[in-house]
Amino acid sequence: DSFPPPSVSAEEASMSWLYSTLSEEWGHWLGENHKWSITHGAYYSLNVAPGLRVISLNMNYCMNKNLWLILNSTDPANELQWLVFELQLAEFKGEKVHILGHIPPGHVDCVKVWSQNFYEIITRYSSTVTAQFYGHTHTDEFQLFYSYPDHSPSSVAYIAPSVT
Helix, strand or coil: CCCCCCCCCCCCCCCHHHHHHHHHHHHHHHCHHHHHHHHHHCCEEEEEECCEEEEECCHHHCECCCHHHHCCCCCCCCHHHHHHHHHHHHHHHCCEEEEECCCCCCCCCECHHHHHHHHHHHHHCCCCEEEEEECCCCCCEEEEEECCCCCCEEEEEEECCCCC
């Protein structure tokens, strides 16, 4: 459960070996435009149909068992900053977005400050993000996101069970 952020460049600790391999293996599906984000932090965005963008997040950067988050738990791989850029681009283009990830934000295993920052992003782009899909909990459930300060529903996350 140790996933160093990209700022850790020591070869013995860095995740660059894995992310470079992912970039090579997924490159023919995702294209060259996504090479940077995969190599940097193993997250990407892809238009899968006209008007629909899928954004895949690396939830290891919110996982509370990741000791590297002691150094920076707000946005250790600049993933949330990148997410805002991608959502703004989708909004400009009139696209809808589905977000994929493993650990649902707000879950006990996701760092609170990361979750809070994510919630604020989802609230801002609630008309763009039409669905979110996660796993991790081993139960079939959904999670509602509420905007602040009026507490109206702003998004929904579908959390799928597993067979383990």
